[in-house]
Amino acid sequence: MITTSKTKKDVVTEFRTSEILEAARKVFAKKGFHDATVDDIANAAGVAKGTVYLYYRSKQEVYLAALKFGIAQMYSALVEEVRRVSTTEEKLRALIAAKLAYFEENRDFFKIYYFELGKIPTHPGTIDSEFKSLYLDQARLVESILKEGSRKKAIRNLRTDQAAFAISDLIRGVVTQRVLGWTKSKISQDVEFIFDLIWKGIAAQ
Amino acid sequence: MITTSKTKKDVVTEFRTSEILEAARKVFAKKGFHDATVDDIANAAGVAKGTVYLYYRSKQEVYLAALKFGIAQMYSALVEEVRRVSTTEEKLRALIAAKLAYFEENRDFFKIYYFELGKIPTHPGTIDSEFKSLYLDQARLVESILKEGSRKKAIRNLRTDQAAFAISDLIRGVVTQRVLGWTKSKISQDVEFIFDLIWKGIAAQ
DNA sequence: CCCGCAGGACTGACTATTCAGTCAGTCTAC
DNA sequence: GTAGACTGACTGAATAGTCAGTCCTGCGGG
Structure with missing residues (x-):
């Protein structure tokens, strides 16, 4: 059946894709x-x-795919950990802990x-902006926590957008x-230390 | 006279060196x-x-020289700005402002x-550690400000070493x-915003 | 149940290009 | 006239991407 064979092909494609991606990530890291060669990646993937080149059109495409996969996965992990808790304080701590754990x-x-x-x-405005938006997703996650904290009067009055960037930056620097x-x-x-610093900086009163 | 000719040679060497360094910095940036070629650098320097290769043994050596020169220059600028003021609060603000201005x-x-x-x-333990120590110089600058603040009771009781890293990191992230x-x-x-956040996080009481 | 064949997944030797680094020769300043 | 600063064509190595050919799988007919 056409459908079945297509599915099977898809499964193989998916397997190879992730196999190569995993290898690429290790080799690029x-x-x-530049120093990672496509042969390195192929060897690491066992192909x-x-x-x-059957699955990716260029070395750059492999690289970007590996990167995007990782960013998306990390973002999910962060959202998940933040969801688990309820107060602003816990959410912020969870976010920091999750990022460092990841x-x-x-x-x-x-x-x-x-x-x-x-x-x-990269051609300006294409790839760059794609990653920028992935970065902004994370800043927005922080901002949503701060905004909620602001509503609940858990944190002092401040520009949540700026604070979100500052906190993201601090975490980025530490990592x-x-x-x-x-x-x-x-x-x-x-x-604990970073959280403490941030919390004293933004808590109500 | 030997002395004179030597000096003259030194002057030329210094001129060429800095000329190439300046060009290298622009091209590498x-x-x-990897994408910067030695021809690019030579062209930019007008040689x-x-x-x-008369002045540097390899592309890597040019690169490292450009980098070290920049780091040392920045460090001097930071120290200079911090010296100008006296209170812990002013020093911290000056540091942040100086880095962003630089x-x-x-x-x-x-x-x-x-x-x-x-x-x-790089071979582990050689170049890496050299830059690490340059980085640590900056963290130590922050720590010295914090330690003084601690003595003066301007900031709360905290681990100045950890706080110094956190603050350096925050600045790094913002930049x-x-x-x-x-x-x-x-x-x-x-x-103003970053300073405010940090200051609320570390000020006494 | 076996045989053979078609399609496409897979291979890896090959090509074309890009550069780091060299060095034989030129030029210049004294 | 010469020392040595400077040049830039050249070499050798590295490697991204290609493609002609191999191999494997699954299917249809005997």
């Missing part, structure tokens, strides 16, 4: 966009170079996310240090 | 380490490719500083957003 389990991803982005050949391996403190300590 | 005047430098670092071919062009707010606004 280890070597960076020949030509096969990579980092801990996906160090390779963050390496390409933070250091490769903006390095790949960056970890990506570079320039900090050795325990993650749980970091979470 | 625009194209990134032939061979000349670049960024505004050296966008190209930050682009290579934030996005290229950790991407260049990163600007490097990527993902924020349009006025710098002066940002300075």
Whole structure:
């Protein structure tokens, strides 16, 4: 049956796609966009170079696919963790903890996310803006928490949009240090400390 | 006279070196380490490719020199601005303002500083650690401000080392957003907002 | 149940290009 | 006249992307 065979093909395609994506993520994280060769990725995925080009049109396309997959996955993880709790305070703490935890389990991803982005050949206004909007999703998540806190009078009167960016930035900075391996403190300590700093900065009164 | 000729040679060397460095900085910032060619740099500096190799042994060496020069210059600028004022509050605000101002005047430098670092071919424990120590210099500058504030009872009781990292990170994150062009707010606004957030988070009581 | 064949998934040697780095030769300043 | 600063054509290596050919799978007829 046509439908069945199509489905089967789809399954294979999906399998190969994710297999290559997984390999690409590791290789890109280890070597960076330029030093990673398509042969490296193919080897890591256990296929020949030509096969990579059956599923992706270029090295750049593989890279972007790996990156987008990771960002989307992380965003879901953050939303999920924030949903689990109810007060503004808990939500903020959960967000920070979730991001650091996600980092801990996906160090390779963050390496390409933070250091490769903006390095790949791109025509202004296309790829860039796509990632910008993914970044903005996260800032909006923070802002929604702050807005709710503002309504509930849990946090002081401030510009939630600016504060959302500042908090996102702080978290980004902290994670960056970890990506570079320039900090050795325990993650749980970091979470508490950062949260404490932010909370004192924004809490009501 | 030998001395005179040596000095003259030194002057020429210094001129060429800084000429190439300046060109390298622009080219690397625009194209990134890999896409920037030595010919690009030579052209931008108005010399032939061979000349670049008279002053630097490799493309990587040019890159590292440009980067180190920029970091050292920025650090001096920060220290200078912080010296100008006396209270902890002023010092912190001055630090934030100085970094953002330096960024505004050296966008190209930050682009290579934030996005290229950790991407260049490096043997673990050599180059990396050199930049780490340059980074730590800045964190230590923040920490010295905090420690003084702590002694003066201007800020609450907290781990100044951790707080110094957090504040450095926050600033780093904010600047990163600007490097990527993902924020349009006025710098002066940002300075006030970030300072306010930090200050509320660390001020005494 | 077996055989053979068609379509397409897969391969990897090959091509075309891009550059880092070299070096034989030129030019210039003294 | 010469030392050495400077040049830029050249080489060798690396690698993105291609494509002619192989292999595997599943199906239809004997």
